Amino acid sequence: MMTSADRVARVRLSSVYLPLDTPVSDAKVLTGRQRPMTEIAFLFAEITSEQGHEGIGFAYSKRAGGPGQYAHAKEIANDLVGEDPNDIARLWDKLCWAGASVGRSGLATQAIAALDIALWDMKARRAALPLAKLLGAHRDSVRCYNTSGGFLHAPLDQVLENATAALERGIGGVKIKVGQPDTRADLARVRAVREHLGDHVPLMVDANQQWDRPTAARMGRALEELGLVWIEEPLDAYDHDGHAALAAALDTPIATGEMLTSVDEHAGLIRARGADVLQPDAPRIGGITPFLRLAALAGHERLQLAPHFAMEIHLHLAAAYPLEPWVEHFEWLEPLFEERLEIRDGRMLVPERPGIGVTLSERAAAWTAERFETP
Numbered sequence: 001m002m003t004s005a006d007r008v009a010r011v012r013l014s015s016v017y018l019p020l021d022t023p024v025s026d027a028k029v030l031t032g033r034q035r036p037m038t039e040i041a042f043l044f045a046e047i048t049s050e051q052g053h054e055g056i057g058f059a060y061s062k063r064a065g066g067p068g069q070y071a072h073a074k075e076i077a078n079d080l081v082g083e084d085p086n087d088i089a090r091l092w093d094k095l096c097w098a099g100a101s102v103g104r105s106g107l108a109t110q111a112i113a114a115l116d117i118a119l120w121d122m123k124a125r126r127a128a129l130p131l132a133k134l135l136g137a138h139r140d141s142v143r144c145y146n147t148s149g150g151f152l153h154a155p156l157d158q159v160l161e162n163a164t165a166a167l168e169r170g171i172g173g174v175k176i177k178v179g180q181p182d183t184r185a186d187l188a189r190v191r192a193v194r195e196h197l198g199d200h201v202p203l204m205v206d207a208n209q210q211w212d213r214p215t216a217a218r219m220g221r222a223l224e225e226l227g228l229v230w231i232e233e234p235l236d237a238y239d240h241d242g243h244a245a246l247a248a249a250l251d252t253p254i255a256t257g258e259m260l261t262s263v264d265e266h267a268g269l270i271r272a273r274g275a276d277v278l279q280p281d282a283p284r285i286g287g288i289t290p291f292l293r294l295a296a297l298a299g300h301e302r303l304q305l306a307p308h309f310a311m312e313i314h315l316h317l318a319a320a321y322p323l324e325p326w327v328e329h330f331e332w333l334e335p336l337f338e339e340r341l342e343i344r345d346g347r348m349l350v351p352e353r354p355g356i357g358v359t360l361s362e363r364a365a366a367w368t369a370e371r372f373e374t375p
């Protein structure tokens with residue numbers, strides 16, 4: 001009989017650049033803070049154990065940061081070799097302390113995320129269970145909404161067309177970007193989308209941190225009558241008090257958290273009551289191990305959960321959250337993987353495949369810029 005003690009035999013890292021079909025702009029581009037996004041940098045980790053088990057995980061970076069994540073992961077990957085891959089919590093701490101002098105949040109933590117997610121994928125695959133089932137699922141599908149169709153580089157008629165296409169695909173809701181320097185243009189766009197969709201389709205807006213406090217208060221009041229599911233990132237991601245004041249003043253829920261890069265940063269947001277809907281991102285906060293710690297905290301506070309981006313991973317994590325959550329639909333990552341997620345009746349179905357349920361595609365191999373393997 002196989003013993004439970006296994007050892008990590010080898011870690012393989014890849015730096016992959018996923019090109020985007022169209023340069024993407026949210027409000028940060030319209031306010032001049034960022035350039036349109038043309039690609040996303042991925043750090044993939046593939047871990048193999050002595051007993052022949054395998055796991056895959058990833059972190060990512062939009063615009064700058066990808067090479068730094070990859071370089072940090074290369075430095076710490078060797079610390080996993082010879083360790084029991086089942087002891088994920090201990091290994092997370094080990095990897096964190098290895099790089100603690102450059103920080104226990106941000107880029108260093110995101111390098112750990114790829115490895116941590118690969119260890120969880122391996123654990124679920126070893127158990128022959130989808131990750132959601134290994135964690136203890138509350139549901140086998142999660143409400144989903146589309147984000148990719150509502151960016152600001154797309155003219156309004158294209159956004160309306162994208163929204164219709166999303167609903168026809170079985171997606172349950174639609175989010176559009178706001179936060180343009182001209183707030184009247186924002187309001188006209190949101191009203192047009194609401195009219196197009198009718199009153200009953202879940203609709204969200206996302207200002208990507210580009211309003212100041214007075215603008216957010218005024219826009220929040222103007223948007224109340226549109227019955228939005230939430231207003232996302234109305235303010236700077238670290239303005240917890242500002243978010244809390246808005247959340248207290250408005251009926252429309254306030255969503256934020258995607259830019260935070262550790263459990264401690266999220267804990268500060270939760271303590272300030274800055275979010276009605278918490279939007280953590282597992283690859284950004286260090287992987288599944290910290291995400292579970294945060295989900296416990298958020299659940300205790302009865303917060304709603306809508307994880308940011310990376311639906312392939314977050315579908316499982318959302319399925320294991322006690323209150324009915326949302327996952328964010330982006331088709332962008334699909335070319336990286338062989339598998340496709342099933343969407344039906346407004347919901348994304350947790351795949352029955354063991355682990356996270358993804359394998360890298362040939363195209364991902366073609367987009368690989370660099371590779372590293374532990375000796």
Ligand SMILES: [Mg+2]
Nearest residue numbers: 206232233258
């Ligand atoms: Mg967002």
